[in-house]
Amino acid sequence: MQYGLLPRLLWPLTLYEVPLSKVEKLERLVSSYAKKWLGLPKCLSSIGLYGKGMLHLPISSLAEEYKCAKVRLEMMLLDLSDPFIAQAAPILATGRKWTPLVATEQAKAALRHRDIVGRVQEGRSGLGLGASTPAWSNANPSERRKLVVQEVRREEEEGRRTQAVAQAKQGRWMAWEGVEKRRISWRDLWEMGAFRASFTIRAAYDVLPSPANLSQWYGEDPTCPLCPCPATLKHILVGCKTSLTQGRYTWRHNQVLKCLAVVLENQRTSVNALPPPSSQWQPAPFVREGQASLATIRADTGQLGRAPDWKLLTDLDKKLCFPSEIVSTNLRPDLVLWSPSLKLVYIIELKVPWEGAVEEANERKKLRYADLAADAQQQGWKARIRPVEVGCRGFVVTSTSRLLGEMGVRGKAHRQAVKDLSRAAEKGSQWLWMKRKDLTWAFK
Incomplete structure (x- = not known):
């Protein structure tokens, strides 16, 4: 559809006088078939298909x-x-609903206004972060065409966001804080399979056939099969007390923890295996084309590159005992990473929360291990608490990316780690969804 149908339609739509209302009618037809192909309900808004949220x-x-x-x-x-050709240029007729000339003038005015305002910072990132765009006043004709087209796309996306704010259920993602955007490519879509792709999209916009949604759509009983509470999607994935006591959420948590532990363990072993930096001066070795120098490798190791004696404990197969050389405690963090030579310990706690409650989960974990960090500091250790979160629907939180970057996991390894963590959380929630009506808990 993206590379077969769309290019064949765009060329005649660009050349001939086709009104926008006719194009929107064609888009509704395309959307209906796309929803059938992806296994999505008719109630899903077009924002779920075309939005870049x-x-x-x-x-x-x-x-x-x-x-x-x-x-x-x-x-x-x-x-x-050529002024003669410019004067004889045809007027692009697209109906009364939208005209290219007016849209072009509005985009130009917005770009000129942006030049006057200057570069502004959006979100909670630091000053100066973010991609810079070329100024309208300094752009050549080719760059100006690209800027105008980008501005038109931005206005279209802004219209979708305005529509999403008014949606009480499918627009709840607008209130998510600290959650990274998730981009699914065609390769990812083919690898996911039909059921998983359908589950991912429907779960993100809360249009799965949960008892609460079925009650709203068809008047069915909204009660959870496991407990007397209303069974919303949030209740099924993170809020059911019966699922909590049966260990369903713990099992999903451990699946994500295994992926995170593998990433950190691989990084730890690779950094510990590096030769220590020499204190004596040595001539710089010759580096062939395409090879990376040792200095570059060590510079990409993050905090782990400061010492070669890092140790890692994980609360998975057996009960974790906090290292007695640091402090004695009964608390069991998910991961403990420490270096005896640096007297530095990382207390890492993983949480798989609802995407709308990420910040609350982060604050709870920080407060839980604040006393432990204080006790370690009294023993002469530098303790750093790192709560990390991966959303139950597969959306990775910025705290997880910051931890990976701090440990030196960057580039392709970082992207693969984020993808694996997202897949583990998503598969776990998908299994919980499939077993939502089973009174007994078993997993494969």
Whole structure:
């Protein structure tokens, strides 16, 4: 559809006088077939298919591509160098609902205003972070066409966000704090399979057939099969007390913890195996093309590169006992990473919460181990508490990415680690969803 149907439609839609209302009608038809192919319900908004919010699917909106193509053609006609051809340029007719000339002028005005305002910071990132865009005043004609098209796309996405704010259920992702966006490529979509892809999209927008949704749609009983509480999606995945006592959430938590432990253990062993830096001066070795120097490798090891004696304990197969050389305690963090030579210990606690309650989970874990960190500091150790979260629907939180970066997991290894953690949490929640009606708990 993306590379077969869309290019064949865009060329005639760009050249001929087709009104926007007709294009929107075609998009509704395409959306209906796309939902059937992905196994999505009809009630799912088009934001779930074409939006670039928290979950970005590799499907483009036909109406958006139509507008971008018309605006690009309008810019080409306006930038003609021959004055005779420019005066004889045709007027692009697209109906009364939307015109390329007005959209182009609005985009230009917005870009000029952005030049006057200057670069601003969005979100909670530090000053200066984020991608910089070329200034409108210094751009050449080719760059200006790209800037105008990007501005049209930004306005379309802003319209989707405005629509999502008004949606009480499918727009709840707008209130998520500290959750990283998840982009699904075509390769990921083919590897996921039909059921998993359908579960991922429906869970992100809360349109799974939970008892609470079925009660709202068809008037069925909203009670949870395991307890007398209303069975919303949040209740099934993170809030059922019966599931908690049966160990369902613990099992999913351990699946994610295994992935995180493997990543940190591989990084620890690789860093400990590096030769220690020499205190004497040595000539720089010759580095062939395509090879990385030892200094570059050690610079990418993060905090682990400061010492070669890091140790790691995980609360998985057997009960974790906090290292007695640091402090004696009955608390059991999920991961303990420490270096005797540096007198530095990392207390890492994993949580798989509901995406809308990430910050609360982070604060709870920090307070839980604050006294333990204080006791370790009294013994002469530097204790750092690192709560990390992976959302129950597969959305990784920024605290997890910060920990991986602090440990020196960067680049391709970082992306693969995030992907594995997301897949583990998503598969665990998918299994919990499949077993939501079973009174007994068993997993494969």
